[in-house]
Amino acid sequence: MTIDSRLLDTLVCPICKVPLKTSRGGEAEAALPEGVEAELVCPADRLAFPIKDGIARMLVDEARSLA
Numbered sequence: 258m259t260i261d262s263r264l265l266d267t268l269v270c271p272i273c274k275v276p277l278k279t280s281r282g283g284e285a286e287a288a289l290p291e292g293v294e295a296e297l298v299c300p301a302d303r304l305a306f307p308i309k310d311g312i313a314r315m316l317v318d319e320a321r322s323l324a
């Protein structure tokens with residue numbers, strides 16, 4: 258499934274409202290949880306919001322804390 262990068266450009270962190278960076282794995286690919294296609298990362302809060310089934314889940318409860 259492809260993800261609309263234009264849509265992702267409009268997403269901001271629900272906590273601090275800064276634009277999020279898309280992570281599709283790369284060196285962190287092995288760390289992506291099962292079922293997560295990509296993550297939207299907030300460097301300030303060190304949270305990664307999952308994208309599942311092409312839908313960004315912008316809930317703090319679903320975010321993954323980054324080390």
Ligand SMILES: [Zn+2]
Binds near residue numbers: 271272273299
């Ligand atoms: Zn944030």
